[in-house]
Amino acid sequence: MAADTPKTLADWQSKAASLSFETRAFINGEFVAAADGSTLTSINPATGDVIAEVASCDTPDAERATQAARATFESGVWSRCHPSKRKRVLLRLAELVETHRNELALLDTLDMGKPISSSLGDLAGTVACLRYQAECIDKLYGEVAPTGDRALGLVLREPMGVIAAIVPWNFPLMMTSWKIAPALAAGNSVILKPSEKSPLSALRLAHLAQEAGIPDGVFQVLPGYGHTVGKALALSMQVDGLAFTGSTGVGKQLMQYAGQSNLKRVFLECGGKSPNIVFADCQHLDAVAQSAAEAIFHNQGEVCIAGSRLLVENSIRKDFVARVVKAAEHMQPGDPLDPDSFMGAMVDEAQYQRVLAYIRQGESEGATLKLGGEASNSKGYFLPPTVFDDVTPEMSIGREEIFGPVLSVFGFDTEEQALALANDSDYGLAAGIWSQDIDRIMRVSRRLQSGQVFVNNWAGVDQTVPFGGVKQSGNGRDKSLHAQEKYCEVKTVWMSLSP
Known part of the structure; x- marks a missing residue:
C-alpha cells in the first residue's frame, strides 16, 4: 500500500x-x-x-x-x-x-x-x-506473406x-x-x-x-x-x-x-458457473480450502469467474468441506471502507434479494446448508458467506449463476465423474484443478471446456495472458496481445512485381 x-x-x-x-x-x-x-x-x-x-x-x-x-x-x-x-x-x-x-x-x-x-x-x-x-x-507488426518473387x-x-x-x-x-x-x-x-x-x-x-x-x-x-x-x-x-x-x-x-x-x-x-476441482492427492488442504473459500467469497461472490461449484473427491470431502467452512467463517462482510473487511455489501437491493431467493431455493431442493444463509440485520445489503453441501447437478444453485456469496459443493469418486460434472454446464469461463499428479493435471486441463484453467491456484492473472470463455460464457479475449488484435481489421495488400 x-x-x-x-x-x-x-x-x-x-x-x-x-x-x-x-x-x-x-x-x-x-x-x-x-x-x-x-x-x-x-x-x-x-x-x-x-x-x-x-x-x-x-x-x-x-x-x-x-x-x-x-x-x-x-x-x-x-x-x-x-x-x-x-x-x-x-x-x-x-x-x-x-x-x-x-x-x-x-x-x-x-x-x-x-x-x-x-x-x-x-x-x-x-x-x-x-x-x-x-x-x-x-x-505489434504486420506480416509479409510468402508469395514468391512475382508478388508482394x-x-x-x-x-x-x-x-x-x-x-x-x-x-x-x-x-x-x-x-x-x-x-x-x-x-x-x-x-x-x-x-x-x-x-x-x-x-x-x-x-x-x-x-x-x-x-x-x-x-x-x-x-x-x-x-x-x-x-x-x-x-x-x-x-x-x-x-x-x-x-x-x-x-x-x-x-x-x-x-x-x-x-x-x-x-x-x-456469465460463469466455474468448477473448482479438488482431488484427494492434493497437498496442504488448509491452504487449498482457504483458496477455495476466497474463490467464491471474494468481492461478495459478484465475480464472473467465481469458483461457485466446488467439486471434491468423496474420500476427503467431509474433512475438506469442514476446512472450507472454517476459512469462510473468517470472511464475514464488514464496512467496505474498513481495510480489514474481506467482504462488503451486495451492489443493490435487487441483487441482494436475488441471492436470498437462491439460498431459499437451495434449501427447498434438498442441499445441506453448512454455513450462512441468513440475511443481515444491518442497514445495507450485506450477506454472509453461504456454503451448501450435497448439491446435485439438477439443483438450481448448482446450475445457475447466482452472482453472490453462495458455494455449492459436489462430490465425485473418479476423474471421469469430475470431468462430467465440471463440463455439465452452459458456461465455460474458468475452471480449477488441485492435484499433485502432473499426468492427471494435463489430462483434465485439456478436457475441461473452459477458456482458462487454474492449476493449484485460483484466478492466477497477468496482463500477458488472455482472459475469456467458451460456450455461453462468450467469445473473444481481454488482456494480452489478443485483446488489441480483436479491435483491428486485417487488410491484405497484394502487389504484383515486374519479372
Whole structure:
C-alpha cells in the first residue's frame, strides 16, 4: 500500500466525506447533462444513502457521441497519428490513474459496495492494463506473406473504427480498462457505457483522459441504462465493434441488435458457473480450502469467474468441506471502507434479494446448508458467506449463476465423474484443478471446456495472458496481445512485381 493511502476506517471515512462527484456525461470533449435532462440515482449499498444524481443518457446522446466518434476517427487525429504518440498519451493516462488511485478506488467502493482493499487491487490492475496495452502499440507488426518473387503480399492491421464498450458494475474501473485500453491503443474511437449501478469512476476517468491528451471525440462516457443508451449504441450504424462484459442473457440480446443493424463485431465476456476441482492427492488442504473459500467469497461472490461449484473427491470431502467452512467463517462482510473487511455489501437491493431467493431455493431442493444463509440485520445489503453441501447437478444453485456469496459443493469418486460434472454446464469461463499428479493435471486441463484453467491456484492473472470463455460464457479475449488484435481489421495488400 502506498504511503499516501489511508490506513484506517476513520481515514477512509474522512476521505469519502471530502469527495466531489462528476455526474455529467462526457461527449466530444465536454461534460454535459443528458439531452432530456434525465438522471439516475447512485446509491451507496452499504448504507442505502444517495450518493449523487447522475446523467441518464438515451438515444439522442448516443447519436451525438457516435457522430463525434466517427468524425474524429475519420479525421485521423488519433487513428492515423504516429504510434509513439498514442503510446505516450496512454502511458500518461496510466500515470494519472495511478496518481489518483485512492480517489478512484473510493468511488468504486462507495458506488457498488466492494471492500476498499479490493478496489485498490482493481486500480493496480487498471494501471497495469493501461501500461501493457500502451507498450504493445509499437511492438505489434504486420506480416509479409510468402508469395514468391512475382508478388508482394502485405498483411496490415488497421483500427476497426468506433467501439462501444459496455462494462459491468462488479469491477467497474478494471473492466473498463480491459476494454478501452486495447481499443484506444489500436487507434479506435471509444464510447464507454458504464453500468448504471457504478458510473462514478468512469466519469472521473473522463477527466483524466482529457488531461492525458486524448483528443476530443476519441474517448466518451455515456452513463445510463442498458435498455436505453446501451441499446442505442448496440443498434447504431456508426458503431463498428461492441465489447461487453455482463450476463449471458444481455449478451445474446446485443448479438441480435448487431444483426438488426450493421453486423458490428460483438465481443462478449458473459456469465460463469466455474468448477473448482479438488482431488484427494492434493497437498496442504488448509491452504487449498482457504483458496477455495476466497474463490467464491471474494468481492461478495459478484465475480464472473467465481469458483461457485466446488467439486471434491468423496474420500476427503467431509474433512475438506469442514476446512472450507472454517476459512469462510473468517470472511464475514464488514464496512467496505474498513481495510480489514474481506467482504462488503451486495451492489443493490435487487441483487441482494436475488441471492436470498437462491439460498431459499437451495434449501427447498434438498442441499445441506453448512454455513450462512441468513440475511443481515444491518442497514445495507450485506450477506454472509453461504456454503451448501450435497448439491446435485439438477439443483438450481448448482446450475445457475447466482452472482453472490453462495458455494455449492459436489462430490465425485473418479476423474471421469469430475470431468462430467465440471463440463455439465452452459458456461465455460474458468475452471480449477488441485492435484499433485502432473499426468492427471494435463489430462483434465485439456478436457475441461473452459477458456482458462487454474492449476493449484485460483484466478492466477497477468496482463500477458488472455482472459475469456467458451460456450455461453462468450467469445473473444481481454488482456494480452489478443485483446488489441480483436479491435483491428486485417487488410491484405497484394502487389504484383515486374519479372
